[in-house]
Amino acid sequence: MNRILGKKVEGASGPLIILLGGVHGNEDTGVHSIINVFRTIEERKIPIKGKLIGLIGNVRAYDKGIRFLDYDLNRCWTEEFVEDLKANHIPELAKAEDIELLDLLMEIEQLVKTYDTGQLKILADLHATSSDNGNFIVIPEDEADQPVIQSLRLPIIIDLEKYLNGTLLEYMHHRGFISFAFEGGLIGSDRALNLHTSGIWEILYSAGMVERRHDHEFAKYDQIMDSFIHKLPHKVSVLYRHKVKRKDCFKMRPGYHNFMAVKKGEAVADDIKGEIIIKKDGMIFMPLYQELGDDGFFVVKEIEGRL
Ligand SMILES: [Zn+2]
Known part of the structure; x- marks a missing residue:
């Protein structure tokens, strides 16, 4: 698979939104939902404001359908590790995730460089879990009140990053992004795919990228949320x-x-x-x-x- 799942730019202003799927290669629902959203935008010619890009996190692991090859691509984004990798990268000795990390980082840095409007920068990192009812948002603590986070109406885990060292969302948070992990539910389930697909529309809307009237997916998100919201903590x-x-x-x-x-x-x-x-x-x-x-x-x- 190509790392880039879709790219769309309209106008010089508006947010930069990066949708990331498959940082864990076996979690394919994120990738499929990103493809769904880009397809809908194309088919219905939905106008957007800003820059939207969909990326696969770990292409090599995704192609094999496994979580990772040499190490977890969502536990390695510490400043020291990334700096060391950038400075001392020897292609012949590189592990699979070394290359994935560097490629992904280059892609993101390029986006930021070519689209620095001073407006909202969002990174939604889509994951799925191996257990049921895995619908939640992981954020750095001070993002809880962001409209984009609130719009998803899912349980918010505020301090998981204290336990999980080197997550991508923490790294991007320090680079001015509103970054969060969006856990859609059980790996491979239709429910997770629907939640991710319609959840992305909620993100695009609350960030001001699309106008609500352009898509029916919002109704779907409401329906899914209504089906379990009362059982979930806030x-x-x-x-x-x-x-x-x-x-x-x-x-x-x-x-x-x-x-x-x-x-x-x-x-x-x-x-x-x-x-x-x-x-x-x-x-x-x-x-x-x-x-x-x-x-x-x-x-x-x-x-x-x-x-
Ligand atoms: Zn994951």
Whole structure:
């Protein structure tokens, strides 16, 4: 696959919006939803204001349908790592994700350079999860009140980046972007594809890129939201992270999904040392039901109810 999924520029003003899918190569719903949106814009000749681009994060992993080849492309965006890679890149010795990171960064830097209008810069990083009910937004804390974030009306996780080092959204946040991870739900599910597709339209609208009347997708987003909004928390904070290593043979017990209540003392998973017990009451978050990943699960608590 080509890294660029679509590109559209109209007028000299308006926001720069980067839609990113497949930073984890096995999460294809983001990529398909970006393709959907560009197709609709073309077919219905929907006018936009600003610059819209859709990119695949990890092309090599996406082509193979796996999360990553050598290392996780969403855990490596620390200033030191990126600077070191830029300065000491030796193509013959490069790992797959070294090349992916450098290519992606070059693409984004080029966009910023050629379209610096001083207006809103947004990066929506589309992901999907291996467990159900994985619909949420991850942001750097001070972005919670941004209209673009609010428009999605999904649970907002405000401090996950303290636990996940080197996420792309943190790196781009420091470069003036409103950047967030938009988790659409279960990998490969129609529901995730619909939520991502119609969610992108919400983003384009709230950023002032399109006018609402041009698309029916908004109704779809409302419908999807209505189907589960009452069960979801509004703003949550992380209490605990259970880190895993490959040799732990971590196995989540079946039946857990995001934002499901768990009690202190409950055994939620097993590894070579035995049962893994919850230490504090809360809600389970991102339980791991796939082989690759460093986080077994998180426990979160709601800090602000939905109005
Ligand atoms: Zn992901």
